[in-house]
Amino acid sequence: MSKKIINTINIFLICSILIFSLSGCYSVQSIDDLAYALSMGLDVGKNNSLELTLQFSVPSGSSEGGQGGEPIPTTLNSVECSSIDSGMTLLNSYVSKEINLSHCKIIVISEELASKGIADIIYSLINKIQIRPDTNVIISKTTSKDYIKNSKPSLENLVAKYYEIYTQSSQYTGYIENSTIGNFFYALNNTYIEPTAILRRYYSRIIWY
Numbered sequence: 001m002s003k004k005i006i007n008t009i010n011i012f013l014i015c016s017i018l019i020f021s022l023s024g025c026y027s028v029q030s031i032d033d034l035a036y037a038l039s040m041g042l043d044v045g046k047n048n049s050l051e052l053t054l055q056f057s058v059p060s061g062s063s064e065g066g067q068g069g070e071p072i073p074t075t076l077n078s079v080e081c082s083s084i085d086s087g088m089t090l091l092n093s094y095v096s097k098e099i100n101l102s103h104c105k106i107i108v109i110s111e112e113l114a115s116k117g118i119a120d121i122i123y124s125l126i127n128k129i130q131i132r133p134d135t136n137v138i139i140s141k142t143t144s145k146d147y148i149k150n151s152k153p154s155l156e157n158l159v160a161k162y163y164e165i166y167t168q169s170s171q172y173t174g175y176i177e178n179s180t181i182g183n184f185f186y187a188l189n190n191t192y193i194e195p196t197a198i199l200r201r202y203y204s205r206i207i208w209y
Helices: 003-027 059-068 084-094 119-126 144-150 159-166 181-188
Strands: 034-043 050-057 074-081 098-100 106-110 136-140 198-200 206-208
Touching: 034 144, 034 159, 050 084, 050 144, 050 159, 074 084, 074 144, 084 098, 084 119, 106 144, 119 181, 136 144, 136 181
Parallel strands: 034 098, 034 106, 106 136, 136 198
Antiparallel strands: 034 050, 050 074, 198 206
């Protein structure tokens, strides 16, 4: 094999390696470009079948909340929609950043909506890659929007940490169980187990549903 052919093959291999190694940089997305939802609320809509509410932390208040001992401020965004997917599309159309659900800690469903059946909602949520199986499911006696709005941590600065801790209090109390969307979905498709979720008022103790 001539030296010219060997050089041509080497150049081809180097170019191939560079193309594949740099191709992953094309879709890299900065954290600052994403809006991470801390909680999701689902209610019966007035003009549509659903009202979707998402809670986000306010980036501008992160440093102040952490240093001053005050909870980091959050904001709520709501939209009426025919489904969760259409609601996410509508919220993404006017929220300045792309919404990401990978840090969503709780899904709050109003009792009014739950009484109509939430199997379709659970199926829709479990099919979303960003929703983690250990996300807790809570049924609220009030609207989910009011529940999220009035859930204010007293011993935590981070709302996400507060949601994570109080739903796991089953480890040291007998009043609550860690009810996740993964367990709910499993029980929903099992003829021997009934799916359960936490029933709660934002102003009183936790009871079971």
